[in-house]
Amino acid sequence: MVYRGPYRVRVEEKDRPVIEHPNDAIVRVTRAAICGSDLHLYHGMMPDTRVGMTFGHEFVGVVDEVGPSVRNVKRGDRVMVPFNVYCGSCFFCARGLFSNCHNVNPNATAVGGIYGYSHTCGGYDGGQSEYVRVPFADVGPSLIPEWMDDDDAVLLTDALATGYFGAQLGDIVEGDVVVVFGAGPVGLYAAKSAWLMGAGRVIVIDHLDYRLEKAASFAHAETYNFAEYDDIVVHMKKITDHLGADVAIDAVGAEADGNLLQHVTATKLKLQGGSPIALNWAIDSVRKGGTISVMGAYGPMFSAVKFGDAMNKGLTLRMNQCPVKRQWPRLFEHVRNGYLKPSDIVTHRIPLEHVAEAYHIFSAKLDGCIKPLIVPSAA
Template structure:
């Protein structure tokens, strides 16, 4: 099969690769019809995540058609159109029984915190991802869902991570009616977090970023108040000034370890922008909420060696809620929001790139070229 493969930092290409096979009776093989490149894929692309191995196929946002099922699969049949959450989970462990699919205890031997994730580093299990013609889907009876007939492919693929994660970020904010919510980061996850904040009762939604085209999308798609932090000496002072010097009620960190800048800058937090590895956005969130406020963190963080202002968070009496999104748990409500037109995920799509040109797509997305917000990867019919 044809698949994107990693050949080292800033080096990805499409190669012929052995197709996946059924390895367990509850596996399925899915022929990918549409995939996406996620901001967290850039962490891998830039070589900032540990144990990202040469030859690995990225991609944790994908939909497709079931091509083969293992002998114990009961809920899927060959020919079914499915959407696959980025979490790989068993469905039966202590965590899965409580809907904490991102923390599944049975799918990742390499870590005690996160469960399995498609197409990420081997710290999340080493599962090949969906930027390929075929992908092996473990625990096929509990992960994938049939795509509703009324849902478009582009909406479905974005529900496998970006939309579910943004919605989850707003949930973690525990938003009360009338709250002032500030969202750091106007990428796809931040856009949905801002949209979702309105659905949860926010009275004011503010989005902070440094790219004008993303801020324009936040105004258009999420009807948010926007500020470009490079135009202000201190974004925390700005936020205090525009909130009666109290701060926001809720701050949502939709940045995390955004892969921008070199490793030294990430480790030392020396690059004072919305870049991650360094917890700049997280510290801004801690500083910009009022005392007794809530900070939501669902941005993807890897190992961080620079200081988080935990003492400030404690002294301000903040509530910090954080986790990877439990994608499938969000779907029933999100399906209704999409069907009713409250959220239209495909509004954030800016580029559609064939698999054969995926190296160019990574470069464009990484370098913030051509107003790229969300690129999709297409496959020949």
């Protein structure tokens, strides 16, 4: 998959990636996915997204080649690769903050490296391809458990781990009312995970009925379509004894569609990280002293966030890109025990050669698309 400009992606033949460092591995991709945050790239709203780049930060595969210093994986191993590129040894990695690695991204001091997510995030080609180079192969990849299939494993490389992390950041205690903004894959997983952490009531807000239906069936959540209310915040107060939710989870981030101003400032000036509508709804919808968890994707923003309201309400705001590998041990147990079946939200499996159509379907919300997987092209 190669980026050719906003709304233009295609399949092209590129050079097969090669070992560039003794700790690299080359992985033959068996499953990849398109993430909602990929749409920021697809729509031309992410700074320094360069023509010729391959997207895809959710992928699993089989190790095809390893550098001379790699010890933890070998040729033929089935591996899952977290979306974070990280060194494993810097100040931040030593504290488990893999998404904030200090050594893998010369272009930013905040976020570490991310596969297939522009040069702002390090310029690493992603996994919507036949092969991908995986740096720090002794640190990032993990063996896929024998009992786990690829369709489930690929969703642990970002979407499920991020949704679970979002629920973790909410500091949910038994009986809490939790509201999740956004019924995309991450929001669905966050809502499902909230129950595992003791929530007494889980509410999901979105504007697409088919996604809300999935939130009801998959995450067993109460659902509300914000388009049907004059003010969704007022409605939230009404259904929570006029107090607000205990925890609000922003699984939307900067809207990937964007409005005209955002498109102009993003594609022309590379300034706009998006609109904070969902974040402001979260600030307004949570009770005084409540907690807001943010793991929706944001860039630099010049739009007004209601920070004064958050301060005066005594809110706790917690956020980060998910340090994926930290989540895996407990998520493996939840999947193995049947509490989570990640692939239940997959709606489409599309061969790599049709990746342009996959982006169109996902971006335009066609055919009830919730989560598309990219599978190897037929020989």
